[in-house]
Amino acid sequence: MQSLPVVVLGFLLGMLHATDADHVIAVSTIVSRERSLGSAVRVGFLWGVGHTFTVFIVGAAIILFNLVIPHRLEQAMEFCVALMLILLGVITLMWVRRRVRVALTPAPAEGLAEHAHDKPVSAGHLHMHAHGDHVHAHKHGRGAAEHGDAGMPLTWLDRHLGGLSVYQALRPLSIGIVHGLAGSAAVALLVLARIREPGWAVAYLLLFGVGTTAGMMLITSLVAVPFLRTHRLPALNVSLQAAGGLLSLGLGCFIAWHIGVS
Numbered sequence: 387m388q389s390l391p392v393v394v395l396g397f398l399l400g401m402l403h404a405t406d407a408d409h410v411i412a413v414s415t416i417v418s419r420e421r422s423l424g425s426a427v428r429v430g431f432l433w434g435v436g437h438t439f440t441v442f443i444v445g446a447a448i449i450l451f452n453l454v455i456p457h458r459l460e461q462a463m464e465f466c467v468a469l470m471l472i473l474l475g476v477i478t479l480m481w482v483r484r485r486v487r488v489a490l491t492p493a494p495a496e497g498l499a500e501h502a503h504d505k506p507v508s509a510g511h512l513h514m515h516a517h518g519d520h521v522h523a524h525k526h527g528r529g530a531a532e533h534g535d536a537g538m539p540l541t542w543l544d545r546h547l548g549g550l551s552v553y554q555a556l557r558p559l560s561i562g563i564v565h566g567l568a569g570s571a572a573v574a575l576l577v578l579a580r581i582r583e584p585g586w587a588v589a590y591l592l593l594f595g596v597g598t599t600a601g602m603m604l605i606t607s608l609v610a611v612p613f614l615r616t617h618r619l620p621a622l623n624v625s626l627q628a629a630g631g632l633l634s635l636g637l638g639c640f641i642a643w644h645i646g647v648s
Contacts, residue, residue: 392580396590400597403569404434404605408467408641411634412561413602415474417610418627419481421617429558430606434599436562437569441598442591444570449577449587461645463568468641470564475635482628489620 403409413433420426447453573594574587581587616623 390586393586393590393593396577396594397597397600400594400599401601401604402597403573403594404598404601408471408637409433409565409602410605410609411630411637412471412474412565413558413606414609414630415478415634416558416561417606418478418613418630420610420613423607423610423614426606426610426614427603430603431599432555432558433562433565433606434595434602436559436564437566437598437602438562438592438595440563440566441570441573441595442588444567445574445577445591446588448570448574449591450584460568465642465645466564467568468638468645470561471634471638471641473638474561475631475633475638478627478631478634482624482631485620485624485627489624 413429416429417426420429448455573591577587577590581590613623613626616626
């Protein structure tokens with residue numbers, strides 16, 4: 387039973403692990419678009435489930451089968467985290483750009499519809515609408531089916547799958563899985579240095595995952611507050627989203643650069 391205190395400590399260390407900068411910034415890019423505190427907490431839960439899954443599977447394999455993760459493979463996993471942060475940053479900044487473009491597009495004059503017959507049919511007018519998290523504009527009139535940014539894979543996915551709960555859940559879940567891959571070897575080696583019994587070591591991994599999930603649920607609820615409070619202040623809300631996107635992009639580039647020169 388001497389390992390019990392160390393296993394319980396795993397829960398607290400898991401909560402602390404959730405506060406890592408790359409974790410917080412990554413989930414912030416998703417939480418910034420949520421419309422309620424409950425959905426933000428759900429993001430943290432799904433991230434924690436994905437993170438726990440990979441940490442437990444890879445960590446348990448290392449502990450039970452004495453596997454050794456090559457240094458190059460560890461770096462490759464970390465590089466995946468960097469690429470993911472860069473992608474999340476770019477996606478968030480594209481979302482911000484669309485919001486700004488929609489906000490700056492002048493609305494048609496009130497009497498425009500009455501004189502629409504005086505204009506060429508091909509001219510049309512802009513109409514803004516959303517598909518899930520995706521906001522875009524398209525023209526009415528001839529060629530009305532033509533959408534801006536329609537050829538982009540992200541736009542296509544958001545338009546066709548944005549309303550599906552499974553699609554919404556896959557994003558935080560996949561981010562957690564990638565983060566779990568990058569940190570599983572280090573967590574397992576830390577456990578092995580303190581707990582020799584495989585059963586207790588695996589229990590530590592489970593409690594570590596539960597703690598990480600609880601910590602991320604708390605963090606996402608806190609991160610969501612400023613975004614939820616500024617929904618009626620579009621300029622400030624967009625600025626916060628842009629800051630999150632830039633942080634994600636910058637941290638991803640820094641991690642990639644650090645791996646490249648080390």
